[in-house]
Amino acid sequence: MEDIKNLILDKAKERMERFGFKKTTMDEISKDCKISKKTIYEHFNDKxxxxxxxxxxxxxxxxxxxxxxxxxxxxxxxxxxxxxxxxxxxxxxxxxxxxxxxxxxxxxxxxxxxxxxxxxxxxxxxxxxxxxxxxxxxxxxxxxxxxxxxxxxxxxxxxxxxxxxxxxxxxxxxxxxxxxxxxxxxxxxxx
Known part of the structure; x- marks a missing residue:
């Protein structure tokens, strides 16, 4: 469970460092992690x-x-x-x-x-x-x-x-x- 959460955070960090907070979407993070958005929302309420x-x-x-x-x-x-x-x-x-x-x-x-x-x-x-x-x-x-x-x-x-x-x-x-x-x-x- 923590592994998935850390994977999501790692990919979010990479994307936010590159594109900034505003241009980073949950769809892109989902693709980067190769998991569904539903899985992301099981760990986080929102962006x-x-x-x-x-x-x-x-x-x-x-x-x-x-x-x-x-x-x-x-x-x-x-x-x-x-x-x-x-x-x-x-x-x-x-x-x-x-x-x-x-x-x-x-x-x-x-x-x-x-x-x-x-x-x-x-x-x-x-x-x-x-x-x-x-x-x-x-x-x-x-x-x-x-x-x-x-x-x-x-x-x-x-x-x-x-x-x-x-x-x-x-x-x-x-x-x-x-x-x-x-x-x-x-x-x-x-x-």
């Missing part, structure tokens, strides 16, 4: 539901990928630094999820607030866990890890896919990443 499921799946894959890239780093500060660098690098590239997140109209139209909050909450909880660990080790100041994780996540968004203005021409992406890391380190590390 919007399928797109929401696809976006959620891809967001979770991205989260898993980014956290897996940190490997077995035991130092919480180093994990936060690596996570920040890798995430900004990832979201400044042209990935399916990044294109969707940058397309405010499409993203907001199909990922309802419940799903959006669910994804944000998952990420914030993971970051808060790293901060909590740093506090327990005595490396980080006594801070409210949920609030700091939330603020850090919002800053990350501002430095990557949710940027609302251009960066100064004389500075590159790496410079802005290092400024954000410096800010995070100075906000958390005990002196």
């Amino acid at each position: 919007e539901d399928m797109f929401s499921c696809l976006l959620l799946r891809e967001c979770h894959k991205t989260i898993e990928l980014l956290f897996a890239q940190m490997g077995a780093v035991s130092d919480p500060l180093e994990r936060l630094i690596q996570l920040t660098r890798k995430a900004i690098g990832h979201f400044n590239q042209d990935h399916f999820v990044t294109r969707i997140l940058k397309d405010d109209e499409l993203f907001l139209a199909f990922i309802n607030r419940k799903y959006h909050e669910m994804i944000d909450e998952e990420i914030i909880s993971m970051i808060a866990g790293i901060i909590r660990e740093g506090k327990q080790q005595g490396r980080f100041r006594e801070v409210d890890e949920r609030i700091v994780a939330y603020a850090g996540f919002k800053l990350f968004q501002a430095f990557s896919y949710a940027r609302t203005g251009p960066l100064r021409q004389e500075q590159n992406e790496q410079h802005y990443t290092e400024v954000l890391i410096d800010f995070i380190v100075n906000a958390l590390v005990k002196k």
Whole structure:
């Protein structure tokens, strides 16, 4: 059952990447999957539901990928630094999820607030866990890890896919990443 659902989502992703959401039809996805439209509708209410499921799946894959890239780093500060660098690098590239997140109209139209909050909450909880660990080790100041994780996540968004203005021409992406890391380190590390 999950295999068919993932096949449908894979083919929908391929088609949407190539032609966009509006030009992708359920008939085309059905042909690409070599299954009936009835089978597609057994898994998804409509194209919007399928797109929401696809976006959620891809967001979770991205989260898993980014956290897996940190490997077995035991130092919480180093994990936060690596996570920040890798995430900004990832979201400044042209990935399916990044294109969707940058397309405010499409993203907001199909990922309802419940799903959006669910994804944000998952990420914030993971970051808060790293901060909590740093506090327990005595490396980080006594801070409210949920609030700091939330603020850090919002800053990350501002430095990557949710940027609302251009960066100064004389500075590159790496410079802005290092400024954000410096800010995070100075906000958390005990002196």
